[in-house]
Amino acid sequence: MNEPIIELRGLTKKYGALTAVDNLDLSIQKGEIFGLLGPNGAGKSTTILMMLGLTEPASGSAKICGIDATRNPVEVKRKVGYLPDDIGFYDHRTGLENLLYTAQLNRIPLHEAKEKAQRLFQRIGLQGSENKKTGTYSRGMRQRLGLADVLIKNPEIIILDEPTLGIDPAGVREFLDLIVKLSREEKITVLLSSHHLHQVQKVCDRVGIFVGGKLLAEGDIASLSEKLFNKGAFTIEAGIAAAEGAEKLETALRQMDGVRSVSLQDNRLQINCLRDITVDIAGVIVASGYGLMHLSRKEYGLDDIYNRYFEGDKAYVETV
Numbered sequence: 001m002n003e004p005i006i007e008l009r010g011l012t013k014k015y016g017a018l019t020a021v022d023n024l025d026l027s028i029q030k031g032e033i034f035g036l037l038g039p040n041g042a043g044k045s046t047t048i049l050m051m052l053g054l055t056e057p058a059s060g061s062a063k064i065c066g067i068d069a070t071r072n073p074v075e076v077k078r079k080v081g082y083l084p085d086d087i088g089f090y091d092h093r094t095g096l097e098n099l100l101y102t103a104q105l106n107r108i109p110l111h112e113a114k115e116k117a118q119r120l121f122q123r124i125g126l127q128g129s130e131n132k133k134t135g136t137y138s139r140g141m142r143q144r145l146g147l148a149d150v151l152i153k154n155p156e157i158i159i160l161d162e163p164t165l166g167i168d169p170a171g172v173r174e175f176l177d178l179i180v181k182l183s184r185e186e187k188i189t190v191l192l193s194s195h196h197l198h199q200v201q202k203v204c205d206r207v208g209i210f211v212g213g214k215l216l217a218e219g220d221i222a223s224l225s226e227k228l229f230n231k232g233a234f235t236i237e238a239g240i241a242a243a244e245g246a247e248k249l250e251t252a253l254r255q256m257d258g259v260r261s262v263s264l265q266d267n268r269l270q271i272n273c274l275r276d277i278t279v280d281i282a283g284v285i286v287a288s289g290y291g292l293m294h295l296s297r298k299e300y301g302l303d304d305i306y307n308r309y310f311e312g313d314k315a316y317v318e319t320v
């Protein structure tokens, strides 16, 4: 996947005295699903607008498929499909008519557009609703139609801004599965801006965390968690049957080769090690007679990473 399709270099946007996006460097590879994360006002939408050539940067550049978005916004628009959180359709027109209208705006010949629209209705799971007025569509159906509307012009990149807002959980799952399928099968690059950490964690290959206009971190969940929490170490959690008098067990664990620190809270031991010595730890606990209830290597998810950045949650960091 070593083919940057989005390249932002030193990208900066100012609104008066406010620096909304501050010297942003970011490369996104072809076919990647990249998550833009950050609290309100972090600069995500401004970054997207600059990538689409809809607002001019104070300095730096945004290259999309090798095209400068500021100098050639029209060219970029041909390559990128943008789905805002609530796309506007002509409600008195049918789903099919809306798609054909978008195709017409993009100069796609009518016969080609009709064929493509029929295929897209199948693809997005809206077959049978082609001839219903979009005013009667549910929120989930509108978002699916929005995806078809974006796909009808064969984009290389799709940008989705909070695409699952207001959709029920089953609809969200189906929508996200569809995005992943599209990206994998058609090598479409996806940029997903969202506050829903679990959704982002589920579908994105990499994420970028924005705060105050700066990109504080980027990477896949495993490497971000490694960088933030593990720092080359492993945290193993063990549940024991009885904690009373377990200080002896704590001491025995501390003396093991490869163990950095041990903490005990209620019946839960947290053991920080330089390498994965899960099996040896299990042996020591079993031999101690305290009763091993469970043992697992702690996995840090996107919410732990997000908390670390936004809420200054130092609890985990101090245990490693």
Ligand SMILES: Nc1ncnc2c1ncn2[C@@H]1O[C@H](COP(=O)(O)OP(=O)(O)OP(=O)(O)O)[C@@H](O)[C@H]1O
Pocket (backbone or CB within 6 Å): 015, 018, 020, 038, 039, 040, 041, 042, 043, 044, 045, 046, 047
């Ligand atoms: N047209 C504008 N004029 C002045 N300030 C703006 C303008 N657009 C955005 N801003 C400011 O720039 C900063 C970044 O806003 P932006 O909308 O890019 O954030 P965001 O990360 O997309 O937030 P959200 O998650 O709420 O959409 C904010 O402080 C916002 O108030």
